[in-house]
Amino acid sequence: MIGSIKKLAAGLAVCAMLAGGVVAGAARAEASPQVGDVVGQVLATDIEAQVNGSAIASMNIDGLTAVVAEDLRSYGFDVAWIPQRKEVAIVPVAGKPVHPHDVGSRQELPVGQKIGEVFFTDIRATYNGESIRSFNIGGKTAIVLNDLASFGKLDWNEAARKLFFIPEPAGAERRLMEGLLAVEEQEAIKLSGIAIGAEGVAYEGANVGVVKQGMPFLSVEWIAGKLGYEAQKDENGAVRLTDGNYELTLHPGEKQAERSWFGLPLQPFEQYQAPVLEDGLLYAYQVDLKDMLGYETVWSPETRDLDITYRTYQVEDYGIPESIDNYDYTVRMVGNLSGYDFPMILAENRINGENRAYAISSMTLNDREGLKELYNYSYISNTRTDIGLNELEVRVEVGRRPLYIKKFQAELTYRNVKPEVDTSNVSGSFVGVSGVNPSQAYAETAGSTFTISGTVTNDVTGSLSVKVTREDNPDETVGTFAVPVEGAAFKLDVPLPEEPGVYRITLNSLLTFPRGTLNTPVAKWYVNKLAQP
Structure with a gap:
């Protein structure tokens, strides 16, 4: 769970299940619950949880402060889902670096606001091989920080509304x-x-x-x-x-x-x-x-x-x-x-x-x-x-x-994709590129050209070219252009059509392999050509 508590709330809208036989008090039923039954709620909390000295997103389940077990992968732990045992295994790992998530502000949602549901499940969680109660929420598994007290140091600061957990020195070596x-x-x-x-x-x-x-x-x-x-x-x-x-x-x-x-x-x-x-x-x-x-x-x-x-x-x-x-x-x-x-x-x-x-x-x-x-x-x-x-x-x-x-x-999307295409699985001889500019795949311009540049990463005989297509009709080529390479650098002012619209700029490298040659994409940009003011 990376991001703020609002992202957690969005994630919990997905179907979730509760593990370990623990249910929220307000949702206990007389009949034995079945896998998939709603048995509780996940609520927003103002308590800040910290693990290994860094803030981690937290929630309120049955009045207890819980965190997502899978998030602990970024806080010095290995966390593995093992379907054959229906188990989520948590193991502190010596030397594993902490890369805390951006948890946002505790004031993003009102305290006690419902952000998800708890469902019954037969999946269990373990810490260093010992069973702990767990809740499966939004496809993830939540655990209660208080239950980890016997595995390390747990401190509560009432004034600051903060709960701290430091695990005992890890016995497992980093793998x-x-x-x-x-x-x-x-x-x-x-x-x-x-x-x-x-x-x-x-x-x-x-x-x-x-x-x-x-x-x-x-x-x-x-x-x-x-x-x-x-x-x-x-x-x-x-x-x-x-x-x-x-x-x-x-x-x-x-x-x-x-x-x-x-x-x-x-x-x-x-x-x-x-x-x-x-x-x-x-x-x-x-x-x-x-x-x-x-x-x-x-x-x-x-x-x-x-x-x-x-x-x-x-x-x-x-x-x-x-x-x-x-x-x-x-x-x-x-x-x-x-x-x-x-x-x-x-x-x-x-x-x-x-x-x-x-x-x-x-x-x-x-x-x-x-x-x-x-x-x-x-x-x-x-x-x-x-x-x-x-x-x-x-x-x-x-x-x-x-x-x-x-x-x-x-x-x-145009905005979250990287312009450089992963070519690690491409077999054959071709000119690779890196450090391409613009570094964002999406751009807007009213100009007549779009400038691309970058570095050639290998000394291979080959060539680079650009193909321009309309994004709403990628099978129709608007133009193709050779890309000059000088030393280890390339640069081209790509001509853009006059008609407004979104155009795909594909940087191709000539790929040579035993059966022949073809163009393989090494970078792509999406240019929204605006009308002239």
Whole structure:
């Protein structure tokens, strides 16, 4: 939560949930609350909270001073969301610098004004591994500062209306996890020697499947029990599997399998073969089960035995970026993994509700400084963004089994986008630029030209050019111009059309790669050409 208490109030307008079984007194109900039930209110407060000597945004929940746990990432703590444990883990980190947020004025909102609601949840918070009560608000988790007294020094100044918390010296060493996802293998469940015959499938002497037209189908309830899923069958023979977060429902005779994550529907899985119901048992094609449940297989054609290895994982979210200021969104992950069917990370975007920008993902041996001994693999995934509303989704999956999903919206405007385009993921030879001017992407002028300049960052044979287009019709080019480069600097007075309107000025660099050449954008400006006075 960066910014004033008004920004907090805006954020709390989003659906929120309460964790830890603590409810606001005014909203206690006789019946046991269910996840998503409103059980309290978040109120504005005049109490200033300080953590590690710096002010942090605070609120009143049930008469107590609370702060957003995720904000503590900027105050000397690692904070990780761990979906497999339904836990927000807070750990003080030795040597992690404090970068306090701008919390604004305590007088921005009247004391006691409602700024959000508290909802019930089964998510818990921990501090150094010990459970503390928590409130999930606006997609974030709030904790009570008074509950941290046993973990450090807590002081209250009545006259100044200030509450101070200084944690005990941190035992955890800094691991440079900020902004990363981390995935770690937990357990490997092995089912060896599944015998696939001409008409049936057996395991340890028991029949566990059938064979249809040469294809093995496994009992859905059997595989669920072996891999740690709960299975429930309805009166029509459909079976619902769940591991607590991921839910999968298979129907006899239907190729589409319904899926959800934390109760939110996912795109159905289209099976190659529809499950079959025989003698009251549901059987699914083994290849489909492998994809849906994300396990590895080894098949021996000599013995006709199938070996299955199902690996469980834990994902930790240390605060992946949820804002954008460029034409590219990038998320990174490290992993401690074995086997050969690895989890993958995917970042996808829907731009202005229409254009779909898909992920470009890669995985390499980890060479991140300070993390090489802890994680053996490093991942990166990026997707294109553009001016307007960007609906971003980050997923970690093994096969089609989700391990982590996060969805959020980020708006990119002429005024908050940087003119320089991130070219770190561009492959090939091209002229890079830096220190471009104007340093703001949006400008207004009644003049006939718009001056751009900057520095060339590499000694590469190539060229720079400018393309001018109308923003309301970007496919129509108004003009193109060569950009002169002298030494390490470039400068051009870009001619502007006489007609008023918003024009996009794109600085392109000639990109050379094995298959040919093309222009790649390295900077963009948006010029509002005003009518002559």
